[in-house]
Amino acid sequence: xxxxxxxxxxxxxxxxxxxxxxxxxxxxxxxxxxxxxxxxxxxxxxxxxxxxxxxxxxxxxxxxxxxxxxxxxxxxxxxxxxxxxxxxxxxxxxxxxxxxxxxxxxxxxxxxxxxxxxxxxxxxxxxxxxxxxxxxxxxxxxx
Amino acid sequence: xxxxxxxxxxxxxxxxxxxxxxxxxxxxxxxxxxxxxxxxxxxxxxxxxxxxxxxxxxxxxxxxxxxxxxxxxxxxxxxxxxxxxxxxxxxxxxxxxxxxxxxxxxxxxxxxxxxxxxxxxxxxxxxxxxxxxxxxxxxxxxxxxxxxxxxxxxxxxxxxxxxxxxxxxxxxxxxxxxxxxxxxxxxxxxxxxxx
Numbered sequence: 001x002x003x004x005x006x007x008x009x010x011x012x013x014x015x016x017x018x019x020x021x022x023x024x025x026x027x028x029x030x031x032x033x034x035x036x037x038x039x040x041x042x043x044x045x046x047x048x049x050x051x052x053x054x055x056x057x058x059x060x061x062x063x064x065x066x067x068x069x070x071x072x073x074x075x076x077x078x079x080x081x082x083x084x085x086x087x088x089x090x091x092x093x094x095x096x097x098x099x100x101x102x103x104x105x106x107x108x109x110x111x112x113x114x115x116x117x118x119x120x121x122x123x124x125x126x127x128x129x130x131x132x133x134x135x136x137x138x139x140x141x142x143x
Numbered sequence: 144x145x146x147x148x149x150x151x152x153x154x155x156x157x158x159x160x161x162x163x164x165x166x167x168x169x170x171x172x173x174x175x176x177x178x179x180x181x182x183x184x185x186x187x188x189x190x191x192x193x194x195x196x197x198x199x200x201x202x203x204x205x206x207x208x209x210x211x212x213x214x215x216x217x218x219x220x221x222x223x224x225x226x227x228x229x230x231x232x233x234x235x236x237x238x239x240x241x242x243x244x245x246x247x248x249x250x251x252x253x254x255x256x257x258x259x260x261x262x263x264x265x266x267x268x269x270x271x272x273x274x275x276x277x278x279x280x281x282x283x284x285x286x287x288x289x290x291x292x293x294x295x296x297x298x299x300x301x302x303x304x305x306x307x308x309x310x311x312x313x314x315x316x317x318x319x320x321x322x323x324x325x326x327x328x329x330x331x332x333x334x335x336x337x338x
Contacts, residue, residue: 013314017310021286054147
């Protein structure tokens with residue numbers, strides 16, 4: 001019983017809704033010439049774009065390079081991330097290589113042979129050298 | 144995959160309704176034209192590979208999203224313009240174009256029927272503009288675009304129950320507003336038949 005009433009209400013509501021919509025539809029056909037012209041222009045523009053898209057002419061003619069640019073254009077966040085990652089990796093690489101150069105210079109310029117720096121027996125002597133160098137540095141700053 | 148001719152036919156069949164629908168939402172014909180144009184370009188550019196059968200729902204979804212984008216931008220713009228409100232003039236209504244007043248076609252020859260219909264339409268349009276956005280959206284998609292409840296729910300991104308509630312409230316509100324103005328549902332039905 002309740003279901004029947006609800007269904008009747010729903011049907012009545014649909015009928016009323018369609019009556020309103022019918023009037024709106026009639027009215028929508030009465031637009032100004034200027035509005036119709038703009039809508040037509042927009043439609044033609046969209047159709048032209050669709051034609052280009054279908055012909056594969058959009059974004060540099062669909063060539064491999066064109067596809068790369070198209071992909072890059074539509075994945076800006078990814079491309080920005082890749083560029084940033086490359087820059088950071090480059091900086092790290094430069095820093096590592098300059099550290100290597102410093103180490104090589106130190107090893108070659110030292111009085112001790114390079115093997116001495118990996119020999120545990122030389123550790124106390126190397127520590128003393130480091131302490132001595134630091135003291136010299138402090139003295140030179142004070143002077 | 145739809146051909147360009149099919150796309151053209153589809154756009155031709157929906158453009159007027161899409162425009163009016165957008166006008167009810169944004170209340171500015173120029174903005175509405177821009178939104179409809181954006182929606183047309185988006186469907187042509189991004190969904191060229193879809194079949195023509197998918198276009199009605201896709202187009203509605205794009206149109207609704209473009210309208211939402213407009214509201215979002217408008218919100219930010221309003222924030223700034225309210226800060227510098229003394230510079231605003233807002234008197235664009237003075238620019239009237241005679242072309243705007245020309246009706247393309249009117250099937251009814253009887254001036255009294257034309258006047259009555261025009262007045263009723265004005266009332267319905269004003270009432271539609273006053274509806275909450277979601278109710279208006281549901282009403283237009285369900286009854287004007289003739290989508291079923293499931294399709295409307297899919298376009299609006301809500302449940303079917305919500306669509307039914309929105310539609311019911313919208314129809315009741317419209318009927319109530321018109322009733323207050325002395326236009327009953329019988330008159331609406333009669334005007335619908337005559338047109």
